[in-house]
Amino acid sequence: MTKHFKSLMLATALGTAFAFSAQAEEPVRGGTLIHAMAQTPRHLNPAVQSGIATGAPGAQLFAAPLRYDEDWTPQPYLAESWEWSDDGLSMTLKLVEDAVFHDGEPIKSSDVAFSVKTIQENHPFKTMFGVVTSVDTPDEHTAVLNLSQPHPALLLAMSSQLMPIIPEHVYGDGQDPKTHPQNSENVVGSGPFKLVEFTRDQNIVLERFDDFFIEGRPYLDRIVYRIIKDASSRAIGAENGELHMLTFENTVRNIARMKENENLTVTDEGYAAIGPINWLAFNTGSDGPLADVKVRQAIAYAIDKEFILKAIMQGLSQEAKTGIHPGSPLYDDTVNAYELDLDKANALLDEAGYERGSDGTRFSLTIDHGNPTTKPQAEFTKASLSKVGIDVTVNSFVDFPTWAQKISNHNFDMTWDTVFNWGDPVIGVHRTYSSDNIKPGVIWSNTQQYSNPRVDELMDQAGQEIDPDKRAALYKEFQQILAEDLPVYWTNTLPYHTVYSNKVGNAPLGIWASSSPYDLVYLKEE
Known part of the structure; x- marks a missing residue:
């Protein structure tokens, strides 16, 4: 089967179901997309680094x-098909047969096995592939992921920036x-664009990879990421x-202003899997008042969430009632709000x-x-709690x-934080x-000491349940209990x-969002 014919089949299967806005006109080839980034990535390899700064260029490379x-x-991409075993303990991927890395070397099932192993050993999200015991490679285009238990988050973990396929012949050199x-530098990727330049704190320049495995893609000649840390300048x-x-703009005054510009589209679509939530976290393991669930509930009742949504977020954020986005x-959404x-x-x-004491204060x-x-x-x-x-x-x-060291070592009473879901509760919740x-010492773990x-039992069960309805029921109970225990008070999505x-x-x-491929x-x- 020719590359062109296979690509047509793949494109037909994907159709408009790709996660992009619908367009009536025929796509135009060529041009350079100028794309702002707020942060400089540590590097460009998402297999060993989480975060949206690495994720944006990483999903292109x-x-x-x-x-x-x-x-x-889920839709096919580098894998043109996938299939669960009857017992849910293995996943078979069939790779596009003529895909190559940016240096022309073929992408093989052994690269998939190597990528999984590299992610397991180096990526901070250990639950993504923690239950993968081995990857079989019966032929160059078939990879079989073997699991110690069913893993309903596996499909999401194999998408976007979470499972980049990296070349064994480059990264398997012992370094x-x-x-x-x-x-x-000299990044050898598998995606629609290849690296031209990475100048730290200035820009990242990518150009079209002409031998990308989907015929006719990508449409753009280049992507230039300009690293602009000041929100107003962006x-x-x-x-x-x-x-x-x-992308990932969250300064509400700027968002509101840009919404008035007729030459711009400003939307909050695209962040459901990223799942950013703002919340007030409580140190439930302290010896003080916050160890008492009634105190935590009282604090929640004393804070006007509507003020946060309408005044602080200027109506640009959604209410979040639980730790799931x-x-x-x-x-x-039926839990106590x-x-x-x-x-x-x-x-x-x-x-x-x-x-209350003589001065009206209960505690500090x-x-x-x-x-x-x-x-x-x-x-x-501070102002809200003074009223009670x-x-x-x-x-x-x-x-x-400085903040992370204090919070991760449980040296706090309360803290406002933003935490991501990363697609599936198993990964980010x-x-x-x-x-x-x-x-201790690990930020964005269970710093609340809850x-x-x-809850542990429900997470264990839901983390293995393949049936969607049964899984949803487990997470419903999970959220109901958390809303009662209130280790954190969830208020809103990040805007x-x-x-x-x-x-x-x-x-x-x-x-x-921008952790999607831009092909x-x-x-x-132009």
Whole structure:
């Protein structure tokens, strides 16, 4: 079967189900997309590095076995088909037969096995492939992932930036994959674009890979990522036409302003799998008041979530009632939302035995924030809790490492934080609530020191349940218990938005945002 014919079949199978906005016109070939980034990636290899900074260029440089449409449906990509075994303990991938790396070497099943092993040993998301015991390679285009237990998160883990297929003949040279020189220079990828230049804190330049395995793709000649750390500068660049696209924008005043520009499309579509949630975390393992669930519930009732949504977020964010993102099909919106109720808050504090003193104060707490975007929430929390007799001191940190060290070592009372779901609860949610994940020194683990045996049991069951309805029921109970125990008080999704010029076709509006491959993106005019 010829490459062209196979590519036509693949393109037909994918159709408009790719996670991109529908366009009526025929895509235009050529042109350079100017794309802003807010951060400099540590390097460009997503197999050993998480995060959206690496994910955006990484998804262009490396192909994953699967990709997802906007309805959470997996679609073929480097793997043209996949099949579960009857017992759910193995997954067979059939690779596109004529795919090659950027140096012309064929992409083989042995590269898939090597990539899985590299991710297992080096990536921080250990649950993605933790149950993969081995990868068989019966022929050069068939890879069989063997599992110790059923793993319903496996398909999502094989998409986007989470499972880049990297070349064994490059990274299997004995050097540490985390510090390999070809993570940043002379990158040999498997994706639709290849690296031309990576100048730290300035730009990343990619160009079309002409031997990409989907015939006629990508449409763009080049992508130039300009690293612009100042949010206002990015907004000005979009407004004056110097930039074609911004992603992961979350400065609400700039978003609101850009929405008024008729030459720009500003949308919050595309972040459901990233799953960013803002929340107020409690140190439940402390010896103080926060060890009492009634105190935590009282604090939630004392905070006006509507003020956060409408005033602080300016209506650009969604309410989040649980630790699962509201864009996920597993989200349960029936849990207690803790609407503002000062009478209930005061009653709960009285029941917990914390009566007001002569000055009206019940007790004192501290609240930390390490991200400037959560400072307004911290200040608002201080004002809110003063109304129910809780004296709050706000601690601001000048840099992320200082904040992270304090929080990860459980040296805090409360902190405002932003945490990502990363597609499936097994990957990005369990880590926050598992009693096995209370690990001093590790940020974005169970820093709340929360422990509930039933929650652990539900996560274990849901992490193995293949039946979607049964799995949803397990996560429903999981969310109901958490909403009662309240190790964190969830308030809203982070107001991530994609901003793109009207000149851009097929902007990345699926569940992975700019961590999606850009082979379908085009410019309507150069």
